[in-house]
Amino acid sequence: MSTTNVITTKWVGNMAFESDNPSGLNLSIDSSPEDGGDGKGYRPKALMxxxxxxxxxxxxxxxxxxxxxxxxxFQIETKANLTDEHPKYYDKVVITYHFEGSELEEKKLKRAVDLSVEKYCGVMEMFRKFAELEIVTSFDSGS
Incomplete structure (x- = not known):
């Protein structure tokens, strides 16, 4: 049985939208002042x-x-290259997983990253359809 997500995104004036979510929480989407918006919401591509x-x-x-x-x-940094021509999209994304701790089990953490990247993360699979992905894992034991 497949699951269908339904999101309603409503224009709230100027360049701003409000989008609901199955969690019951809403988020604001807006363009930057340079692009005619008020900069009071998430940018769609960054939200991806x-x-x-x-x-x-x-x-x-x-x-x-x-x-x-x-x-x-633990934090994840994503750096994405946006194409120059319209429609602009991400063609290369570098995803860096940063782990800190005095008792890091690097091999197991690397396995966790690999499982997410290769098996579990559906959004990662969607990105694979249009972008080259580079995965980096870094460890800081604090010493």
């Missing part, structure tokens, strides 16, 4: 990068919990 990092991050957080790994801090 947040979705990519969030999807993979949720996988990894679940795996950290499941594997009982000790991680003090």
């Amino acid at each position: 990068l947040s979705a990519l990092a969030g999807c993979s991050g949720l996988d990894i957080a679940m795996l950290i919990k499941k594997m009982k790994l000790k991680v003090d801090s």
Whole structure:
């Protein structure tokens, strides 16, 4: 049985929109002042990068919990190259997973990243359809 997500995005004036979410939370979308907006919301393309990092991050957080790994801090940086011609889209994305902690099990954390990237993250799979992906993992033991 497939799942269908329905999102309603409503124009709220000028260049601003409000979009609902199955979580019950709403988010604002707006363009920058240079593009005629008020800059009071998320930019759509940047939101795609947040979705990519969030999807993979949720996988990894679940795996950290499941594997009982000790991680003090974890963040994901996504750097994306936007094409020059319209329609502009991301053609290359570098995703860097940063882990910090004094007791990092690097091999297991690398496995968690690999599982997210190769098996679990649906947003990652969608990005693969239009962009070259580069995955980087960094560890800081604080010493």
